[in-house]
Amino acid sequence: MAYADAHDDHGPQSFWTKYVWSQDHKVIAIQYAGTAILVGLVGVALSNLMRLQLGFPGVFKFIDPEHYYQFVTMHGMIMVIYLLTALFLGGFGNYCIPLMVGARDMVFPFLNMLSFWVYLLSVIVLMVSFFVPGGPTGAGWTLYPPQAVLPGTPGASWGIVLMLVSLAIFIVAATMGGLNYVTTVLQARTRGMTLLRMPLTVWGIFVATILALLAFPALFVSAVMMLLDRLLGTSFFMPALVSMGQVSEYRGGSPLLFQHLFWFFGHPEVYIVALPAFGIVSDLISVHARKSIFGYRQMVWAIVAIGVLSVVVWAHHMFVSGMNPYFGFFFATTTLIIAVPTAIKVYNWLLTLWRGDIHLSVPMLFALGFISTFAIGGLTGLFLGNVSVDIPLSNTYFVVAHFHMVMGVSPILVVFGGLYHWYPKISGRMLNDTLGRIHFWVTFLGTYAIFFPMHYLGVLGMPRRYYAYEGYEFIPPSALHLNTFISVVAFVVATAQLLFVFNLLWSLKYGRASGPNPWRAASLEWQTPDTPPVHGNWGPHLPVAYRWAYAYSVPGAPEDFIAQNAPPEAGGFEPEPGHDTATRGVPA
Amino acid sequence: MAARPVQGGLCMVMAIALIVIVVGSVLFHFLSPWVATPLASNWHQMDATLTITLVITGVFFIGINLFVVWTLLRYRHKEGLRAAYEPNNHKLERRLTLFTSIGIMALLAPGLFVYAEYVEPPKDALVMEVLGQQWQWRYRFPGPSGKLGLTDPRFVAGNNPFGIDPGDPNGREDIVVNSNEVHLPLGRPVKVLLRSHDVLHDFFAPPFRARMNMVPGMVTSFWFTPTQVGRFEVLCAQLCGMGHSNMRGYVVVDEPQKFAAWLKEQPTHAMALAPPAAAAVAAAPGDRVANGKALAQSKGCVACHTVDGSAGVGPTWKGLFGKTETMADGSTAKVDEAYIHDFIRNPSARVVKGFQPIMPKLDVSDEEMAALTAYIASLGGGAARP
Numbered sequence: 012m013a014y015a016d017a018h019d020d021h022g023p024q025s026f027w028t029k030y031v032w033s034q035d036h037k038v039i040a041i042q043y044a045g046t047a048i049l050v051g052l053v054g055v056a057l058s059n060l061m062r063l064q065l066g067f068p069g070v071f072k073f074i075d076p077e078h079y080y081q082f083v084t085m086h087g088m089i090m091v092i093y094l095l096t097a098l099f100l101g102g103f104g105n106y107c108i109p110l111m112v113g114a115r116d117m118v119f120p121f122l123n124m125l126s127f128w129v130y131l132l133s134v135i136v137l138m139v140s141f142f143v144p145g146g147p148t149g150a151g152w153t154l155y156p157p158q159a160v161l162p163g164t165p166g167a168s169w170g171i172v173l174m175l176v177s178l179a180i181f182i183v184a185a186t187m188g189g190l191n192y193v194t195t196v197l198q199a200r201t202r203g204m205t206l207l208r209m210p211l212t213v214w215g216i217f218v219a220t221i222l223a224l225l226a227f228p229a230l231f232v233s234a235v236m237m238l239l240d241r242l243l244g245t246s247f248f249m250p251a252l253v254s255m256g257q258v259s260e261y262r263g264g265s266p267l268l269f270q271h272l273f274w275f276f277g278h279p280e281v282y283i284v285a286l287p288a289f290g291i292v293s294d295l296i297s298v299h300a301r302k303s304i305f306g307y308r309q310m311v312w313a314i315v316a317i318g319v320l321s322v323v324v325w326a327h328h329m330f331v332s333g334m335n336p337y338f339g340f341f342f343a344t345t346t347l348i349i350a351v352p353t354a355i356k357v358y359n360w361l362l363t364l365w366r367g368d369i370h371l372s373v374p375m376l377f378a379l380g381f382i383s384t385f386a387i388g389g390l391t392g393l394f395l396g397n398v399s400v401d402i403p404l405s406n407t408y409f410v411v412a413h414f415h416m417v418m419g420v421s422p423i424l425v426v427f428g429g430l431y432h433w434y435p436k437i438s439g440r441m442l443n444d445t446l447g448r449i450h451f452w453v454t455f456l457g458t459y460a461i462f463f464p465m466h467y468l469g470v471l472g473m474p475r476r477y478y479a480y481e482g483y484e485f486i487p488p489s490a491l492h493l494n495t496f497i498s499v500v501a502f503v504v505a506t507a508q509l510l511f512v513f514n515l516l517w518s519l520k521y522g523r524a525s526g527p528n529p530w531r532a533a534s535l536e537w538q539t540p541d542t543p544p545v546h547g548n549w550g551p552h553l554p555v556a557y558r559w560a561y562a563y564s565v566p567g568a569p570e571d572f573i574a575q576n577a578p579p580e581a582g583g584f585e586p587e588p589g590h591d592t593a594t595r596g597v598p599a
Numbered sequence: 600m601a602a603r604p605v606q607g608g609l610c611m612v613m614a615i616a617l618i619v620i621v622v623g624s625v626l627f628h629f630l631s632p633w634v635a636t637p638l639a640s641n642w643h644q645m646d647a648t649l650t651i652t653l654v655i656t657g658v659f660f661i662g663i664n665l666f667v668v669w670t671l672l673r674y675r676h677k678e679g680l681r682a683a684y685e686p687n688n689h690k691l692e693r694r695l696t697l698f699t700s701i702g703i704m705a706l707l708a709p710g711l712f713v714y715a716e717y718v719e720p721p722k723d724a725l726v727m728e729v730l731g732q733q734w735q736w737r738y739r740f741p742g743p744s745g746k747l748g749l750t751d752p753r754f755v756a757g758n759n760p761f762g763i764d765p766g767d768p769n770g771r772e773d774i775v776v777n778s779n780e781v782h783l784p785l786g787r788p789v790k791v792l793l794r795s796h797d798v799l800h801d802f803f804a805p806p807f808r809a810r811m812n813m814v815p816g817m818v819t820s821f822w823f824t825p826t827q828v829g830r831f832e833v834l835c836a837q838l839c840g841m842g843h844s845n846m847r848g849y850v851v852v853d854e855p856q857k858f859a860a861w862l863k864e865q866p867t868h869a870m871a872l873a874p875p876a877a878a879a880v881a882a883a884p885g886d887r888v889a890n891g892k893a894l895a896q897s898k899g900c901v902a903c904h905t906v907d908g909s910a911g912v913g914p915t916w917k918g919l920f921g922k923t924e925t926m927a928d929g930s931t932a933k934v935d936e937a938y939i940h941d942f943i944r945n946p947s948a949r950v951v952k953g954f955q956p957i958m959p960k961l962d963v964s965d966e967e968m969a970a971l972t973a974y975i976a977s978l979g980g981g982a983a984r985p
Contacts, residue, residue, distance in 0.1 A: 069909045075911075075912075076841040076842070076843075076844070076911070076912050077841055077912075077955070080838075080840075080841065080843075149841075150838070151838045155799055155838070157797065157798050157799075157815060158797075158798035158799060158838070158839055158840050161797065161798060161840075162955065162956065162957050163733050163797070163798070163839075163840035163841060163842075163955070163957045164798075164840045164841070165841065165955075250815045250816025250817075251751070251752045251753070251815075251816065252752060252796060252797055252815055253732075253752045253755045253762070253796040253797060254733075254797050254798075255733070255797075255947070255956075255957050255958070255959050255960075256946075256947070256959050256960035257947075258752060258753060258755070263816075264816070265816065265817075266799060266814050266815060266816065267814060267817070300674075300682060301676075301681070301682045302682040302683065302684075302685075303684065303685075303686040304686075305685070305686065305687070305688075306686075306687055306688075306692050307686060307687075308687075309692055331801065331810055331811050331812055332812050332814070333793070333811060333812045333813070333814045333817060333819035336717070336718040337718060339714055339718070340711060340714065340715075343707065343710060343711060343714070344707060344711075347703050347706060347707045348703070350699070350703050351696065351699050351700055351703060354695075354699040355692070355695065355696060355699070357663060358692075358695050358699075359692075361663065361666050361667065361670070362688075362691070364667065364670040364671075364674065365666075365670055365674065366674060366682060366683035366685065367670065367674050367682045367683070368674065368676050368680050368681060368682040369610065369670065369671060369674050369675050369676055370676045371609040371610050371613060371671075371675065371676075376609070376613065379613060379617075379667060379671075382663065382667060383617060383620065383663070383664055383667065386659070386660055386663040386664065387660055390656035390659055390660055391656070393652060393655075393656055393703075393706055394649070394652050394653075394656070397648065397652060397706055397707060397710035398710060398711070398714045399644070399645055399648055399710045399711075399713035399714040399717060400645070400648050400649050400652050400710055402645060402717070402808065402809060402810060403635075403642075403645055403649075403805070403808040403809075403810070404649075405810070405836070406801060406803075406836040406837060407836070448609075452616075455616075456616065459620060463624065463627065464627070464631075464633070467627075467631050467633040467634070468633055470633070470634065470635050470649075471633045471634065471635060471636065471805070472635070472636055472803075472805025474803065474834055474835075474836040474844075476838045476843065476844075477843065477844035478841075478843070478844040479844050479845075480844070482847075483832055483834065483847075484832060485636050485805055485806070485832055487632065487633075489632050489633070490633055493633070561686065563682060563684075564681050564682035564683070564684050565684055566684050571681055571682070585686070586686045586687055
């Protein structure tokens with residue numbers, strides 16, 4: 012396809028069309044990521060407010076139970092949806108997919124632009140809920156009815172309505188973006204870029220996006236149904252009730268129906284966050300260990316298998332919900348089966364490091380931090396997925412520790428690793444290494460110090476989502492002192508994130524010039540004619556992929572990487588299926 | 600790329616950090632004072648599956664981290680070194696898959712066997728129903744018929760927290776425990792039926808391990824056998840609104856004879872409905888304060904009202920009596936006996952400024968009212984002002 016056919020030669024010229032109403036996937040990626048990071052900082056601040064109460068109960072008078080539950084709820088929802096989902100799909104997805112598959116842009120650029128602005132609208136609606144009468148909802152991020160819409164829960168009047176509306180708007184945005192990412196991966200790959208030559212980053216985001224398209228509708232309908240329950244008095248989720256001594260008008264609805272719908276979205280959501288992280292970290296490890304990713308095909312199939320299995324495990328969140336107890340057998344089994352492809356991914360990361368040439372750059376530090384934190388988070392999932400082990404641990408601090416490690420800390424370490432890795436391509440400048448290392452060490456060791464001990468508080472039986480723990484005899488005073496320690500560490504870790512934001516802004520102007528390919532990486536995004544890539548990405552001619560993205564340290568090759576678009580004579584082809592080594596891989 | 604010496608040093612630092620994490624985790628595990636509460640039920644198998652899981656996953660956790668340490672020490676970048684080219688190793692991949700699948704089965708199988716027992720309560724189990732409501736617990740046992748009365752939220756009232764159907768003769772025989780403390784006999788399986796009329800709750804006493812959510816609109820259940828005599832704290836483990844963390848209850852496990860004696864003392868539903876026969880003998884003022892304190896505990900008042908001046912869902916009782924409160928509509932009222940009576944009898948009539956209109960209406964007899972008022976007054980200290 013001729014360059015001029017697809018785009019005009021110059022791209023948009025004015026400031027507004029170039030940076031604000033932009034249809035360029037790279038600008039939209041930055042808009043998505045910037046908004047997500049900003050709202051993420053709000054989420055971090057909320058977690059610190061929560062930790063103020065837990066670490067120093069009663070000292071800060073403005074944190075009453077009402078505010079505490081609002082902080083808990085908004086922290087959870089912001090981090091899962093508005094930060095992680097938006098950042099991985101809208102941020103990394105937008106930036107990486109077209110560049111990595113050799114496309115000029117997403118296939119529907121206008122829809123892509125709309126996706127961001129609709130996402131921004133959902134964030135604004137969410138933030139407005141802080142300022143309405145009664146404040147934001149305090150129903151917990153799971154928004155379980157009936158309490159989410161009944162007095163006795165903070166924000167039951169306006170907060171819950173705005174939360175549900177914001178979620179519905181977010182899902183519209185995610186759907187517009189998601190259709191784009193999937194279509195681009197399927198239709199806009201450049202010549203030679205077969206599906207099994209795509210970098211794992213693209214595979215992770217691709218499968219996560221398909222999951223998002225399948226799972227978000229369940230959340231969308233439950234948000235609409237709860238809105239109807241709240242505003243029009245329908246009874247989808249509301250049985251006959253007596254609330255605060257008043258008999259309600261509701262009749263015959265099922266709170267469990269909501270939980271099924273919520274977790275039918277909610278568990279795939281874990282993998283909507285995790286699969287892009289798996290993909291990105293595979294690329295970080297391969298590039299910075301100068302070694303082809305171990306078992307590429309197995310990695311792809313593991314991503315697909317996890318994606319498929321993730322839609323049949325949801326009720327492991329509901330082992331003690333009161334659903335038919337016989338479901339427990341099925342969901343415990345599927346949940347533990349999903350551990351097999353997940354473990355394979357971990358082995359393959361380790362085997363990529365094995366006999367590698369490990370460069371401990373800042374992105375690599377974060378990737379290793381991910382392996383360790385994901386290991387503990389994934390392994391504790393085996394406690395909670397195994398139904399009879401889950402029963403005493405359910406809804407305790409063990410759960411808090413588990414999900415923060417597995418879908419909070421470990422994906423966010425990949426986000427950081429990815430940003431340190433691709434920042435040079437985005438800006439043409441390196442992020443500051445020293446600040447990056449300080450950021451890594453405080454975050455990595457700090458989050459361990461925060462969440463590791465929480466597992467033990469959970470085994471002790473301390474329930475989560477408690478405003479205060481005073482006066483319970485089974486909780487020793489030492490557990491409350493531990494809470495103070497955890498809070499102090501949380502403040503330090505939160506502060507270190509400001510260092511990262513500072514680094515992002517400071518390096519934009521003062522960072523060392525990076526050149527086009529500072530990490531000597533093989534995948535296509537590093538082979539653009541301009542850095543940062545200009546509108547249309549590739550200049551007059553699209554690149555041609557002659558090999559996979561992991562031709563590192565190929566024996567006999569002059570350098571320790573062969574770019575994906577280097578001429579075929581350079582060798583380094585992907586291994587044929589069924590062969591252990593690349594039969595065609597060695598240059599003649 | 601960064602200068603080479605930094606690279607080598609960093610690899611060492613990362614390797615040491617991971618070793619510290621591994622050693623620290625193991626030490627933490629053995630030295631931590633935060634361990635499971637002593638088991639007081641039959642579910643020792645749940646503790647056993649926890650241990651099996653901990654050992655197997657612990658080995659993986661240590662193995663994964665130490666493998667990274669080893670690669671960092673052995674394969675860190677050195678001048679002239681080149682990585683091996685090994686994109687696949689099918690034999691190794693197959694072995695690892697097999698090995699993991701066996702490990703997973705070893706975890707899952709014992710868990711499912713234990714769960715199979717959990718879902719099948721013994722036929723001879725004692726039936727106890729627990730009602731969770733914001734933010735208190737109530738209990739009932741079936742009468743001589745062995746059947747609990749039918750219920751409907753329409754019938755819920757202060758003297759009928761379960762909403763027992765007045766037309767159901769079984770219901771009249773139900774033994775209703777109108778307090779947050781219940782007794783159970785040692786060594787007999789108990790099938791716990793769970794019910795709620797407002798929001799989700801979860802009846803959880805950590806030493807029993809077993810638990811389940813209560814869901815309005817349906818009856819859920821679980822079972823356990825108490826194996827230790829004692830008084831065990833019950834907490835709510837499913838977010839149920841602002842008073843969630845103070846929804847306290849107690850299970851007292853007695854020798855069977857003692858339990859039978861206790862059960863006999865509990866009124867039936869029919870007795871609770873009957874108008875009070877003769878007015879109870881008024882207690883002396885000192886006893887009243889003590890009675891009021893006990894009532895504040897058992898009725899669940901303390902879930903929302905603190906007595907030490909700290910923040911709660913409702914106004915603290917410390918210094919309340921004698922104070923002038925401002926209402927949400929801007930009017931003011933002096934807190935005296937009449938004020939407290941009005942508020943307890945008709946909580947939704949007005950709202951204190953800064954608080955939510957969420958105080959439930961409770962069934963309180965005149966004598967109980969006097970005791971509660973005396974207790975609140977004793978915390979007020981007349982002229983005490985915050």
